Amino acid sequence: MQSEFVTALLGWVTAHPGWMGAVIFITAAAESLTIVGVIIPGALIMFSLGALIGLGHVEFWSAYWWSALGAVVGDAISFWIGRVFHQGVRRVWPFAKHPEMLARSEEFFRKHGGKGVLFGRFFGPVRGTIPTVAGMMDMTWRNFMIANVVSAILWAPAYLIPGMAFGASLEIASRVAGRLVVLILLVAVLLWATTWLVRRMVRLFQAHAPVWVRHFYHWSQGRRFIGPISASLLDPSRGELRGLAILAVLLLGSIVLVGLSLSAAGQQLPSGLDQSLYHFFQELRTPWADAWMVFTAGLGDYWVILPLSVVVLGWLIWQRRPVAAWHWLAALGFGMATNLLFRWLLPSSSATEVALGAPGYAFPSSHATLNMLVFGFLAVLIARGVSPARRWLVYLAAAFMVVPVAFARLYLGVHWLTDTLAGLSLGLIWVTVLGLAYNSHATAVAVPWRRLLAYSLIVLLATDAIYLIARYDADLQRYQSQPVTRVIARERWWQDDWRRLPQQRLDFRGNRRQDFVLQWAGSSEDLEKRLRETGWESAPPVNLRGLLLCLSPQVELRELPVLPQIHDGSEDDVRMVRYVPGANARWVLRFWDVAARLKGDNVPVWVGSVSRQKLEPRMRLFTLAIDDPQTRAPVDLLAPAWKELRSRTVKGANPNEQITLIAN
Missing domain, CATH: 1.20.144 (Vanadium-containing Chloroperoxidase; domain 1)
Structure with missing residues (x-):
């Protein structure tokens, strides 16, 4: 149900770019308002928006200009509030209860002057109040708007780009394995929660711990058991060895x-x-x-x-x-x-x-x-x-x-x-x-x-x-988890036991991501040799240079690495490519060792998939090589590699796909 809601929401975002622009504008403006901005987690919202951009659901330049414009309008309203109400702002919640919020911004503004408006947008403690303080201190509209516009233009990409990088990494990880996306999200949430909890707890203890300790010490004195322990721990004139040992x-x-x-x-x-x-x-x-x-x-x-x-x-x-x-x-x-x-x-x-x-x-x-x-x-x-x-x-x-x-x-x-x-x-x-x-x-x-x-x-x-x-x-x-090896008689595998081997690539929670259309009984060396003789070549390796080339809007497909894929927690063992003449596309062939062996000669049986990859630019900022799930391999693509070998085509679990069995 939750995944269907997310899918529907992303579909709505893609189908209504105008409404999305309005939402971005209103959110950025509200995040910049003097009181609302104190409550709204602006950094988190902009980071999430950047993640949607990185995932390809929101267009970058549209989101950039709408967020920058919203920030300008929101800060202008906050500045106007300071100009009109001046010291009356101090009597409004939350500033009446927490005067230090305005005090920090006043100190920041006195120290940096007009530059404080420019840099204050990036400084968390004064982010939501510096425009109002600038108005309260009678900064001119002209000087304020110059700093306001410049800071908004710089602020939007500074907060969007980290989210874009995170979203793009999720996109790449999802092409490898959905479980990798889940793990990345779990780690990100864990680190964020740790940061939030530590910061809140330390500040809470700094503010209240001395009072709590003093009250506990006075309360414990005169009590037979607790009193000596607290005195041992908290009284500098007493040794703490006894109290620590008892505790x-x-x-x-x-x-x-x-x-x-x-x-x-x-x-x-x-x-x-x-x-x-x-x-x-x-x-x-x-x-x-x-x-x-x-x-x-x-x-x-x-x-x-x-x-x-x-x-x-x-x-x-x-x-x-x-x-x-x-x-x-x-x-x-x-x-x-x-x-x-x-x-x-x-x-x-x-x-x-x-x-x-x-x-x-x-x-x-x-x-x-x-x-x-x-x-x-x-x-x-x-x-x-x-x-x-x-x-x-x-x-x-x-x-x-x-x-x-x-x-x-x-x-x-x-x-x-x-x-x-x-x-x-x-x-x-x-x-x-x-x-x-x-x-x-x-x-x-x-x-x-x-x-x-x-x-x-x-x-x-x-x-x-x-x-x-x-x-x-x-x-x-x-x-490392050790898979259990299954032993199959050769003829039984050929006749019917091929059904016991995986027929679809499994991802997190058993989700089926891709059909296996090949089963090869033989060594990986012989498999690679036959494929090379018929025009296939080793896939470009996954290295730092290849990943950095993904950040280029103009790159050849041959330069981009073929990302590994995961089946049931294991990476593909054989990865080969064949480029399509006259087209910026390539076929990718992958094989997995699924711990199946033929009885007698201990020959491994591999399962394989074939997919067609093409270039897909994103936001004119980077380029990915993605699989086209609608394209199926032509019959003569792999047939030459199995020439003179025993082969057989069978119907698998997916009625729309056939599985080719090949025995060396």
Whole structure:
């Protein structure tokens, strides 16, 4: 239902370009209004519009001029409001409740003058209010409109082009595999959500945490159990060892009790949600995503984390920062304790092992806990020396290490969702406790955060390089799914068992994308040799030069690479082309090894597809080589390659297509 709605919406957009122009104009104008623009997420809207342009559903120049014109009109109205109402604007919501919104723009305008209108459109905190402030400060209409028009002309492409690049990448990815598009969208949403959450949480804690901590401290005093713990953690005159030790025991004991209680009550992990998500990610797997996810998961490997931890500890001792070193040891010790304790009391099996029938569960993930502890508390040490306005960037950098690693391990089937979330939550709780204790007991001595950041980055890059050399290939092989080989008697395959092999290319959720019209029994070397002898050649490789040529509006088809395609998570193994004389088109022949072997001689059986590609320019900015699904291969296109071989034509699952069987 949802895909049908999206398809209908895109169809309406394509069929009504005039209405789309009006929508773009109104949206850009509203995003530029002084009050409405504070609420509307303009950057996200323009990015989404750029994605539609990149996907070919909206024309670039029309969207560009309509958005620029809307921005000019919206800012002009905002300027007029400031000129007419002057200081009365301060009494209107949301400025009456949040006067700092206008204060930032006033400071920006006083500092930059007329240039503030030109550059303010690109500066998020003052984006929606700088035109109104310019009007309140009696800037002339002439000077304002010059800056307004110039900034709008520059602003539209600056916000559209990233979305266009994202949309074009989705278009290219969809030609390879729909599952790749789903994965790209998932990663984009995950990173956006992480950024939004970290920024909101850090600002919330900066504004309210001191008050919360003070109230909690006063409330806890006089209470028999909580009072000594809070005093130990929050009172600089008290040692924090006792409080940290008690809280560590409580946290670890609670997790162990929960795990053992679930096991005793028959609530075995993994849950239904864990297993559903595991199979969902297995359907998303592609060779390129596997390679990237193995590398990402390796960033949180013990071979990377432990050397970084040791170097940071040694540097803190060398710099004579005993309080920071002691708290760093507390973070590492807690992580090591979770690893040893949970492995001993809660026997664990990875998601892949359980899927293959191994008993047990993993709760929680000590790997996720240790990653959160190391990068989280490293962020605490660094952020303490950074200005409060920029501390959220430090915590975001730490989150961009922890969250992608956890996501990669979920994708690869190393952990369950419940296991990962529990591990991250446990680590976050302990980092928060350590951060409060550290900031309460280290008020006099600050860590040289720039040098700490530099040393940490150097060690991290060095250990990552060592991991790539020493362990990456082995991990990539270990995490790859191994298909089950089926053995078929030669005559049975020839007569009827060819039906057991795939007849259509399968994509995400089993969607059928393309018919397989060939089955070849023989070696890939013999197949390629016969095709070369009859005019076929190797497909242009996928490399950086070929992908960059897609950005050219004038390019020959021979220069563009043939993108690989995915069937059931596997890339095509043989890819060859034949150019059509006198036409800017080519035939593309692909074969997949589907793990089928003929009994006796172990000859592989390959399934293949044939498609015709043509050039398709997009927005006069770049060019794609796309398949024409309406064109079928002529009968004599491949027949010469099978000359003197045993061949047979049969009717497949699709009544409109025939499958040719060829045996060497």
